[in-house]
Amino acid sequence: MKIEWIEDFLALIDTGTFSQAAERRHVTQPAFSRRIRQLEEWLGVELIDRSSARLTLTPHAQSYEAPLRDWLARLYAMRSRIRVDAKRGPRAILTTQHTLTVSYLPRLLRYFRLRAPDARLQVSSSDRSDCIRHFQRGEADLLLCSELEGTPLFLDRSDIARAPLGMEQLIPVCAADRLGRPLFDLERETHLPLIGYDPDSFLGGILATPYQLDLQRRYDVEIVCETAFTIGIRELALAGLGIGWLPHGLIEEDLEAGKLVSLLEILGGPMLVVACYRKQSEGAPTVDTLWQLISATPPTV
Structure with a gap:
């Protein structure tokens, strides 16, 4: 399977005709039609209802249009991250809940920028439960979250370090x-x-x-x-x-x-207590740098 086949199919949906889609993709219409056929053969299903006079998607194609767009966008985003990481070095990923993204995180980011201007950081903002899940799965290096006083997360996990930042x-x-x-x-x-x-x-x-x-x-x-x-x-x-x-x-x-x-x-x-977590045995040098700053004199909550 070639990525261009997915791009061809999405272009066909966007333009509504084989001729316009072929023109957008800079290929002849026969060549474009063959690529759509090749995608259908690879998937094992028909995407186009060829019994209709107008361009009509099959139910399978309609159901999976959105996931295909999402997959393609994620793939290109990953390619961009790989290229940037290769040129500028690895980055740390911090996940935090929406409220802290607005209230506390801006102060923490200014602190990072002042003390470690070259440290690369990506922020992922989500619901608190999603943030915890992303951290547990290894999809984030740092977890910034709120806790009820006296009930810290990961209480019995010796492999996870905790830094309380304030109340x-x-x-x-x-x-x-x-x-x-x-x-x-x-x-x-x-x-x-x-x-x-x-x-x-x-x-x-x-x-x-x-x-x-x-x-x-x-x-x-x-x-x-x-x-x-x-x-x-x-x-x-x-x-x-x-x-x-x-x-x-x-x-x-x-x-x-x-x-x-x-x-x-x-x-x-x-x-509430605002705290930051990281896994002890994981993380690039950037994560170590940011964790040292978090553990030193971070801005007050």
Whole structure:
């Protein structure tokens, strides 16, 4: 199988005719048709319904168009990485959850750039569970994540090193009214609109008890939104939709500007630890360099 056959097939889908696709691929139409046939023979299925007067894909072709595009894009991305690594040396891959990508990671990257400007780093941002899985599979050299205080990850893994970087409070907040007061008066109102986390998410799990349970005992709670997207909860809180718990590092500027009001004294909130992990026996020199910086004097959370 040749990569050009996949490119031919995708060009055929994009243009809609064999003649236009052949022109785009800079080959004659008979040669282009032969390459489509060769791809079909290699796959063992027909991709084009030749009984139709117009270009029509078979059900197999329709089902696998998106995976083929994704595979081709990944292949070229890997080729680019190999070429760059060969010219500039290996790089470290750091995976971190979306919230930290916005709040803490920029400070950490500036610290890296100042202390080790030649160290090459690729950042992968994802959901916390996906980050942990990527790290465990060896798809990332460093894992930057939040933990509930007192419950570190990989507690029994002697082959994984941990560097705690600091702590931050998970704070219940809501938008402010024109006088800078909480939009929702928890001392007078019994109705409480909650912008909640998905129960299966990390933050949803640690807030379930005792915080949200206590909330439901004291107020008539209405869940106005439920999501695992922390940054989305911040935007909805700013819009005045309801009350939500957010990491202090994500909303520090909003609190200082008076856009959000803390309800911590009334509702409470857990402490989170931001920590970084690496596998002891793995990693290129770049990983060693960055880990030394993480273990030395990293920026505060």
